[in-house]
Amino acid sequence: MRIDVLTLFPEFIDQCAAFGVVGRARERGLLDLRGWNPRDFAEGGYRKIDDRPFGGGPGMVMMVEPLRRCIRAAKQDAAAAVPVIYLSPQGRPLQQARVRELAALPRVILLCGRYEGVDERLLAAEVDEEISIGDYVLSGGELAAAVLVDAMARLQEGTLNDAESAVQDSFEDGLLDCPHYTHPVNHELGTVPEVLRSGNHAAIARWRRQQSLGRTWLRRPELLTELELSRTDRALLDEFRRWQEHPAGPDTD
Numbered sequence: 648m649r650i651d652v653l654t655l656f657p658e659f660i661d662q663c664a665a666f667g668v669v670g671r672a673r674e675r676g677l678l679d680l681r682g683w684n685p686r687d688f689a690e691g692g693y694r695k696i697d698d699r700p701f702g703g704g705p706g707m708v709m710m711v712e713p714l715r716r717c718i719r720a721a722k723q724d725a726a727a728a729v730p731v732i733y734l735s736p737q738g739r740p741l742q743q744a745r746v747r748e749l750a751a752l753p754r755v756i757l758l759c760g761r762y763e764g765v766d767e768r769l770l771a772a773e774v775d776e777e778i779s780i781g782d783y784v785l786s787g788g789e790l791a792a793a794v795l796v797d798a799m800a801r802l803q804e805g806t807l808n809d810a811e812s813a814v815q816d817s818f819e820d821g822l823l824d825c826p827h828y829t830h831p832v833n834h835e836l837g838t839v840p841e842v843l844r845s846g847n848h849a850a851i852a853r854w855r856r857q858q859s860l861g862r863t864w865l866r867r868p869e870l871l872t873e874l875e876l877s878r879t880d881r882a883l884l885d886e887f888r889r890w891q892e893h894p895a896g897p898d899t900d
Contacts, residue, residue, distance in 0.1 A: 648750065648803055649679040651721040651729075652792050653714070654759040655696070657682025663793040668807070672800040680796065681721075685709070688716035697762055706763035714758070714769050721756050730775045733758045733765065734788035734795070738777030741795065745778075749795075750802035757795060759788030821874045823867060825858035856880070861887035 652660045660682045664673060672678035686694045689712075696714075697707040722729050732755060739745070749755055758765070758774065770777070780791045800806060828839040842854045860883055863870050876884070 648677070648752070648799065649681070649754045650796055650799065651681045651683060651754070651756045652759065652796070653683045653685060653717050653721065653756065654789050654792065655684060655686060655761055655787075656789055657684050659789050660793065660796070664796065667797075669797055669800045672803055672806040675805060677803040677805055678800050683717050683721050685713040685717040688720065689713040700763060704763075708763050709760060709765045709769075711766045711769045714765065715773060718756065718758070718773050725754060727753075729754045729756055731756045731758060731773055732795075733760065733770060733774045733777045734780070734791035735760065735764070735777040736779050736782070736784050738779040741778050741780050741798075743798075746795070746798045747802060750799040755799075757788075757792045759792050761787045821870055822859045823863045823870070825855040825862065853883070857883040857887055860884045861891075864888070865891075 654660060660680065664670060664678075664680050669678065669680070673680060685696050689696045689710075695710070697709050700706065700708045718731060730749075730752070732749075734757060778791075778795065780794050785791060828843060832839045832844065840854070842850050845851070860871075860876075860880060864884060864887070
């Protein structure tokens, strides 16, 4: 997959992509990540890319032409249409389902805004989608772009050493992930649930599914309204709820 990131700070994207899963994807030739600086496409000695907003008000607005030239340069060698995504607090909230869709594409272009934002005419003419990573405001789109790059990179086949890791992540099936434990078995902070040490794979799978359902109900109940739970899932969740009503809490053994 190729991802082009349009940003005034391409070196920031390079640094974010030098480590972890994204770095591994690049090393394995699974991800081609390229940074483009709109200032390189600005005119004049000062390479101006922003100006005062019409109507007054604080801050500056990124101008149409440097961004348009930059986008078209990034698209120049594309054999097919490439979607342009603007990282914006006004965009559609990012969800795992959309990440999967984007990760399946051969190419995407991410546009990082700065200052008060981007001239609306550029967004209307060149941007296909706006995406938000949360209801808060950042100084620019670079951190949001880094989040999206990471989310897409880890879904490229061959990036993760164990492909099942992505399948079992939170939100992959609409639920939060179950609790996880490792050595030592006994610690002053608690003991690993016996079922996870039993070697009974069916019981372990049942426990993990129930914990995933229960944790979603406790922490993100609105997610359950979007799912059509099976009869088995409903029974597991009902049992979890009954345990919650008991003063001792759910029996995790």
